[in-house]
Amino acid sequence: MLSNSKIFLRGITDVLPHMLSVIPFGIITGAIGVEFGFDPLLVYATSLIIFGGASQIIFMQLLSGGASSLVAITSVGVINSRHLLYGAVLSEYLEKLSFIKKLFISYFIVDQGFAESNKYLKKNNSQINLHYHVLGGGITLWFFWQISTISGIILGSFIPEELGLKFAIPLTFLAIVVNDLRKLDHVFVMLVSGFASLILFDAPFKSYIILSPLVALIAAFTMLRFKK
Amino acid sequence: MTWFSIIVSGIVTYFSRMAMIALIDRDMLGVKIKEVLNYVPAAVFPAIIFPGIFFNDLGTIVEITDPKIYV
Numbered sequence: 697m698l699s700n701s702k703i704f705l706r707g708i709t710d711v712l713p714h715m716l717s718v719i720p721f722g723i724i725t726g727a728i729g730v731e732f733g734f735d736p737l738l739v740y741a742t743s744l745i746i747f748g749g750a751s752q753i754i755f756m757q758l759l760s761g762g763a764s765s766l767v768a769i770t771s772v773g774v775i776n777s778r779h780l781l782y783g784a785v786l787s788e789y790l791e792k793l794s795f796i797k798k799l800f801i802s803y804f805i806v807d808q809g810f811a812e813s814n815k816y817l818k819k820n821n822s823q824i825n826l827h828y829h830v831l832g833g834g835i836t837l838w839f840f841w842q843i844s845t846i847s848g849i850i851l852g853s854f855i856p857e858e859l860g861l862k863f864a865i866p867l868t869f870l871a872i873v874v875n876d877l878r879k880l881d882h883v884f885v886m887l888v889s890g891f892a893s894l895i896l897f898d899a900p901f902k903s904y905i906i907l908s909p910l911v912a913l914i915a916a917f918t919m920l921r922f923k924k
Numbered sequence: 925m926t927w928f929s930i931i932v933s934g935i936v937t938y939f940s941r942m943a944m945i946a947l948i949d950r951d952m953l954g955v956k957i958k959e960v961l962n963y964v965p966a967a968v969f970p971a972i973i974f975p976g977i978f979f980n981d982l983g984t985i986v987e988i989t990d991p992k993i994y995v
Contacts, residue, residue, distance in 0.1 A: 781961075783943060869969045885963045909964070
């Protein structure tokens with residue numbers, strides 16, 4: 697059995713490649729917030745309190761554009777509701793933990809950490825201390841996210857318009873799923889999700905981000921029924 | 925008001941992270957649901973990837989003349 701610290705370290709190293717997109721994305725998030733005219737402290741507070749890149753940007757964009765708080769909060773809720781799915785998957789490996797530990801670990805669950813931990817946990821599901829992987833990855837992503845948004849806030853207008861990173865975020869997510877491309881059933885689910893997201897893109901509150909996965913999961917459910 | 929919105933958004937986000945881990949008992953999920961959960965990564969990430977690649981900021985299809993193509 698691997699020690700807690702070894703698994704924690706593995707969590708750290710597994711998410712490190714994602715820093716290629718997380719750091720620039722964090723810098724952009726900080727810089728955009730200041731550019732929208734928000735107080736630097738407030739911009740940083742979104743990283744600490746909300747802690748979710750896309751939802752932070754949408755939140756600030758909406759408020760600076762004059763949208764009501766209710767609209768901004770609803771959008772954040774809709775965009776981040778995908779964490780419910782991550783939680784449902786991870787709960788299999790975290791169910792033995794105490795309630796307090798569950799509450800603590802939950803704060804650190806983000807897309808990249810979920811993706812890497814999910815892969816690792818599936819392969820090593822006999823270990824009992826797997827939550828250290830979730831923690832190692834999650835805390836690392838948290839740390840770099842905080843530092844990079846603060847950098848963005850400080851550098852502000854010095855940041856070149858886009859940093860040429862429009863493709864970086866989708867591409868690093870592509871790296872997450874690339875292994876599953878060998879499995880036909882997963883490819884099917886991915887295509888359903890991808891095309892659904894293009895069709896539903898204009899749905900209110902950016903809800904395509906949760907509606908498309910739900911459509912894809914219904915497709916997966918249907919597919920499993922036909923397989924039997 | 926903005927501070928209030930940030931805090932409520934934070935609570936909502938944290939709830940989405942915590943609910944399934946801390947509040948739901950896994951036995952409440954049926955076998956079929958657990959099976960479908962295997963497809964969560966395949967179902968979630970393309971919804972982030974596809975629009976990022978195929979749409980520009982205005983939500984229209986990226987054209988070959990779009991400078992984004994050469995980035």
